[in-house]
Amino acid sequence: MGLSDSLRCYGIREGKTGVGIAVMAGRIFAVYTQNRIRAAPVIFNLQNLGKRVKGIIVNSGNANAYTGEEGLRKARRMAEFLAERLNCDLSEIAIASTGVIGRQLDVDKIIRIGEKVLERLGGGEEHINAFARAIMTTDRFPKIAKRRFGGVEILGIAKGAGMIAPNMATMLAFIFTNARCDGMEEIFREAVEGSFNRVIVDGDTSTNDTVFMVASEEVEANPEEFREHLSSLMLELAEMMARDGEGATKVFWVRVSGARSDDDALRVARAVAGSNLVKTAVFGGDPNFGRIIAAIGYSGADVDERITLKLRGESGVAVLVEEGNVVEGSLELAERIMKESRIEVLIDLHRGSGEGYAIGCDLTHDYVELNSKYTT
Amino acid sequence: MGLSDSLRCYGIREGKTGVGIAVMAGRIFAVYTQNRIRAAPVIFNLQNLGKRVKGIIVNSGNANAYTGEEGLRKARRMAEFLAERLNCDLSEIAIASTGVIGRQLDVDKIIRIGEKVLERLGGGEEHINAFARAIMTTDRFPKIAKRRFGGVEILGIAKGAGMIAPNMATMLAFIFTNARCDGMEEIFREAVEGSFNRVIVDGDTSTNDTVFMVASEEVEANPEEFREHLSSLMLELAEMMARDGEGATKVFWVRVSGARSDDDALRVARAVAGSNLVKTAVFGGDPNFGRIIAAIGYSGADVDERITLKLRGESGVAVLVEEGNVVEGSLELAERIMKESRIEVLIDLHRGSGEGYAIGCDLTHDYVELNSKYTT
Numbered sequence: 001m002g003l004s005d006s007l008r009c010y011g012i013r014e015g016k017t018g019v020g021i022a023v024m025a026g027r028i029f030a031v032y033t034q035n036r037i038r039a040a041p042v043i044f045n046l047q048n049l050g051k052r053v054k055g056i057i058v059n060s061g062n063a064n065a066y067t068g069e070e071g072l073r074k075a076r077r078m079a080e081f082l083a084e085r086l087n088c089d090l091s092e093i094a095i096a097s098t099g100v101i102g103r104q105l106d107v108d109k110i111i112r113i114g115e116k117v118l119e120r121l122g123g124g125e126e127h128i129n130a131f132a133r134a135i136m137t138t139d140r141f142p143k144i145a146k147r148r149f150g151g152v153e154i155l156g157i158a159k160g161a162g163m164i165a166p167n168m169a170t171m172l173a174f175i176f177t178n179a180r181c182d183g184m185e186e187i188f189r190e191a192v193e194g195s196f197n198r199v200i201v202d203g204d205t206s207t208n209d210t211v212f213m214v215a216s217e218e219v220e221a222n223p224e225e226f227r228e229h230l231s232s233l234m235l236e237l238a239e240m241m242a243r244d245g246e247g248a249t250k251v252f253w254v255r256v257s258g259a260r261s262d263d264d265a266l267r268v269a270r271a272v273a274g275s276n277l278v279k280t281a282v283f284g285g286d287p288n289f290g291r292i293i294a295a296i297g298y299s300g301a302d303v304d305e306r307i308t309l310k311l312r313g314e315s316g317v318a319v320l321v322e323e324g325n326v327v328e329g330s331l332e333l334a335e336r337i338m339k340e341s342r343i344e345v346l347i348d349l350h351r352g353s354g355e356g357y358a359i360g361c362d363l364t365h366d367y368v369e370l371n372s373k374y375t376t
Numbered sequence: 377m378g379l380s381d382s383l384r385c386y387g388i389r390e391g392k393t394g395v396g397i398a399v400m401a402g403r404i405f406a407v408y409t410q411n412r413i414r415a416a417p418v419i420f421n422l423q424n425l426g427k428r429v430k431g432i433i434v435n436s437g438n439a440n441a442y443t444g445e446e447g448l449r450k451a452r453r454m455a456e457f458l459a460e461r462l463n464c465d466l467s468e469i470a471i472a473s474t475g476v477i478g479r480q481l482d483v484d485k486i487i488r489i490g491e492k493v494l495e496r497l498g499g500g501e502e503h504i505n506a507f508a509r510a511i512m513t514t515d516r517f518p519k520i521a522k523r524r525f526g527g528v529e530i531l532g533i534a535k536g537a538g539m540i541a542p543n544m545a546t547m548l549a550f551i552f553t554n555a556r557c558d559g560m561e562e563i564f565r566e567a568v569e570g571s572f573n574r575v576i577v578d579g580d581t582s583t584n585d586t587v588f589m590v591a592s593e594e595v596e597a598n599p600e601e602f603r604e605h606l607s608s609l610m611l612e613l614a615e616m617m618a619r620d621g622e623g624a625t626k627v628f629w630v631r632v633s634g635a636r637s638d639d640d641a642l643r644v645a646r647a648v649a650g651s652n653l654v655k656t657a658v659f660g661g662d663p664n665f666g667r668i669i670a671a672i673g674y675s676g677a678d679v680d681e682r683i684t685l686k687l688r689g690e691s692g693v694a695v696l697v698e699e700g701n702v703v704e705g706s707l708e709l710a711e712r713i714m715k716e717s718r719i720e721v722l723i724d725l726h727r728g729s730g731e732g733y734a735i736g737c738d739l740t741h742d743y744v745e746l747n748s749k750y751t752t
Contacts (some may be wrong), residue, residue, distance in 0.1 A: 037670065066700075280747035283744065371653055
């Protein structure tokens, strides 16, 4: 009944190419990139994937994006390979890719590695870890999170990195659960919206972004409990992505309240979390509230000067601005908080009851280094 | 009749505080920041400035933004100081500030420096240069451009820097002309839209952004000629700002054609020029077309994969993608172009006849260095 009985996975990396395979029968839920240019694996899934799945195959090192008809054929070959080995229909295979855009996939190599992966599938920690590591690109650490309540288990494996930029970095996440509950589709979509879609700035979608959830539906779950645990698991993975944003040394949450609407709150949160000037200030440990105020101002939200702005960390809470008035004497505490590795920026707009949040990370020398070298 | 007869200016910097004063009688045209949080000098101008002006006073080092009632009083004092010395009405004085946000202005120091500036006003090159230098913040060079046709003269002085980020950097520009022509207001606004508003990404407005144009109206100008010269002068200043973006080593133009509409073309141009991943690739001299394609895809414009993408530089034109097909063999030339200091990215969307452009600069270690240290 547990996931360790129904999920078997593994992953192997050879040079820049990694292949991860997860085998589990269940209903599949998916959210894909909103980028108008969709990678071949996304197009393949949209055209072929049914409601139930038997297996997932993922490669890292090449996004198979912007690769035209040839890319689509190769995406299909990846899926056909796994469908044959699992002796299932092509509609029961989900695929994903991450890596460089605009280069044809070496699908023979992926299949070659895939064969080895299939020989070593298993349900243990080491198997989950191997899968998580195989799908990494510039990630510095594998991203795995778990929840367990009653007999329900949820396992999440993700890759992120590059999310620091308000643009393309591919994020992939794979959720596995033995749960069955009402409204699962909606719960899944809302959890994605409240987690992965909050890691930095709108438009932050690569050609490949994909979140899958496979549910074996063996154990009945209370929908509210399931929602709560799934959301918190996804948020944990999302924060890991921010922390592992390319070159990042710190993660910061922007929590906005008192907005005219939830949309406005989200606009403000994303503008602040996505501002290069705020990100560099966080890197420098500089409580530069002027940059935060400016970002609030250009967010597009309905705001005025009557803003309350606080920083919260392990050192305490520093009130930088109180209803539009700059608070003297809070700078020392603010500087201490800004040196911490997890910072919360609390913004009250005093305009209504709208709330929202976003998760950002700092912009560092390593980001520039990594992205000026990462090659086509 | 020439500008050297009617314009007298100068500027002095003492430590972090610079003061520039320009004295010239004429009609004034203004465009201000679209940021919802407006600096005190902007609010002052909006409330007090009339249609005709006698003088402009600008300070650098402190933006006088987010400084409440006290900031407004100090902005007024700056203006009153100059109005008294020029023996004119307060409505004939325009003011501007640039620098740190959220700190009260040392207006006494500004007036003290202003007194010295007034003693040295003049119409020569050295006076214009001194004004341009006094209003700089992190700018590495003064930004001055001139046009002359028939008896018409146009002089532009600007400060930029920090425009590399899709956010707050203050840009100030001061245009002086002896021209008189029909539709000047509209010509002025359109020229601003086609130049300063094209330097990186939407929302790119600080709390202080201001463009003034003073026209003494002594010489009749042909409106079309005036439009052409004013636009080209502003574009020259805008490109200087991009080139002097904080830490920037390169400037790149993104020219989009074949869009469904001009708005769509502008969306694409701004998404590409504003993408951190494109900016770092430009810094690294890496013709990473995948990042450009991804930015086009998430721009929000109506696009599909049938894109033509070229790079143009002094070395020639490299066709990276032709109607959706990646062109092999163009990489070597593309790499040579990417090493140049001025690069054009040419994008044809093959969807219609919409056109647009934006001007960007690279994202470098120096940007991170500068902005993680620049202090509150």
